[in-house]
Amino acid sequence: MNKDLNLSGMLDFSEVDLTAPDKVIEEILAQLPEVTQNIVSGSIVKYDGHVTSYTTTRTSLAEVVGTITMEKQIDIQDSLGKCGEENKKFECFLYTSGYTKYKYRMFFMKYGIANYPVQFTLEESISRSVQGPNSNYIVTCNKRSEVEDLILKILTSKKVLGVMQELIRIYQAKKSGESAEVTDTPVDEE
Amino acid sequence: MSGMKYLFWNTHKNKCINSILCDLIIENYISVVILAEYAADIDNLIDLLHCCGVSMQRVPTTGCDRIHILGMTGIYIEPQLQTDRSSIQVIKQNTILCCVHLNSQIYSDNIDRREIDIEQIISDILNLEKELNTKNTIIVGDFNINPYDKSCVSARYFHGIPIYEEAMRESRTIAGKEFYMFYNPMWNFLGDFCEPFGTYYRSSSDTVNPYWNVYDQVIIRPILRKQFVDSSLKIITETATISLLDKNRHPDCDISDHLPITFEIKEANHE
Numbered sequence: 001m002n003k004d005l006n007l008s009g010m011l012d013f014s015e016v017d018l019t020a021p022d023k024v025i026e027e028i029l030a031q032l033p034e035v036t037q038n039i040v041s042g043s044i045v046k047y048d049g050h051v052t053s054y055t056t057t058r059t060s061l062a063e064v065v066g067t068i069t070m071e072k073q074i075d076i077q078d079s080l081g082k083c084g085e086e087n088k089k090f091e092c093f094l095y096t097s098g099y100t101k102y103k104y105r106m107f108f109m110k111y112g113i114a115n116y117p118v119q120f121t122l123e124e125s126i127s128r129s130v131q132g133p134n135s136n137y138i139v140t141c142n143k144r145s146e147v148e149d150l151i152l153k154i155l156t157s158k159k160v161l162g163v164m165q166e167l168i169r170i171y172q173a174k175k176s177g178e179s180a181e182v183t184d185t186p187v188d189e190e
Numbered sequence: 191m192s193g194m195k196y197l198f199w200n201t202h203k204n205k206c207i208n209s210i211l212c213d214l215i216i217e218n219y220i221s222v223v224i225l226a227e228y229a230a231d232i233d234n235l236i237d238l239l240h241c242c243g244v245s246m247q248r249v250p251t252t253g254c255d256r257i258h259i260l261g262m263t264g265i266y267i268e269p270q271l272q273t274d275r276s277s278i279q280v281i282k283q284n285t286i287l288c289c290v291h292l293n294s295q296i297y298s299d300n301i302d303r304r305e306i307d308i309e310q311i312i313s314d315i316l317n318l319e320k321e322l323n324t325k326n327t328i329i330v331g332d333f334n335i336n337p338y339d340k341s342c343v344s345a346r347y348f349h350g351i352p353i354y355e356e357a358m359r360e361s362r363t364i365a366g367k368e369f370y371m372f373y374n375p376m377w378n379f380l381g382d383f384c385e386p387f388g389t390y391y392r393s394s395s396d397t398v399n400p401y402w403n404v405y406d407q408v409i410i411r412p413i414l415r416k417q418f419v420d421s422s423l424k425i426i427t428e429t430a431t432i433s434l435l436d437k438n439r440h441p442d443c444d445i446s447d448h449l450p451i452t453f454e455i456k457e458a459n460h461e
Contacts, residue, residue: 099269102250105271105273
């Protein structure tokens, strides 16, 4: 063979942390109870709702009278990006020991077979709180450190801190109400 | 008590609205109050009600800043999923109350986002209905769309059907997928046979401009239809002491640009 294949400098063989983003987020969320005196916790779970491309038909009064309609192709991939063929979707929320069924959804997350890039669909208010007004609520992270930075920004954002603070106040009010009830309960003399 | 009376009102960030709210709640025997764009002092409202012999308490909507809820003391209301645009509660362990404030019709960019929000809300409701094994579901709020708009009628979104006889099919299967229906009684407020002609008035230069809109809506699963009191569904235009309309008989924007709605759901075993 006269020609040598020289890929020197063309490929990156440095070690990359490809830990699944949900595991990365789980590790950060695991610290929440400790820093909130076990009042607030966080969870990331699989989500099977619609995050797919679809066709929509723009109608209004026209639909009722069966006249003007305009079809418009909405390709969610345009906004959520291409993540690979096998997409895993998750939702991340806060919950509290004060109310067993309460949860506050912070974002959806989606990634493909390679784990990265990972796309986040943030709640609008969190997006504004983290990135400022008129920000895009779709955020892409290409590596673990970016995911960690984003999650820390979300959890320390004004919006999420406000939610946690209110949950703490509600928990405290509930606890103090319960102890008052116990104190007020008359002793059964029978 | 024969049933639960609900009041929904977008209060237009009016900081001086508590006395009107207090009158509305008392005059209409309201058990559950759902407010959007509420910017007044809710503790002051609770105090005002208390002075009138009505005991109400806040229902947590933490995280959903757009919705505030008050419930009559003694009614067990348990908060569930909260998002920017919706607050889901379970009343007396068997009725799902989903309160929404969807984004505005004014900016066209909002349409796609609103549809994604509706899909998520419907998906969340379906999950909760499955978990609680109930279809006793009420969605109420400022939809920012009319009953005839596609997102209100389409099977992909609210699937709100105006005719109960059709809605009692409960679901439709399209392309192999089952889509559950809601019954939407708000269609009865369209047109000019009865005043008011809607809950929100807007004159715009858009090609589609119906002037009056029924943005504030309640829709229910068909199974609740027999408990729904038709005569209780009202768009309120006045209290005993004040009109909510201006001299043109449009919503008085000094009070709120929306009119409140009330409705009653009877207890399941009530004849």
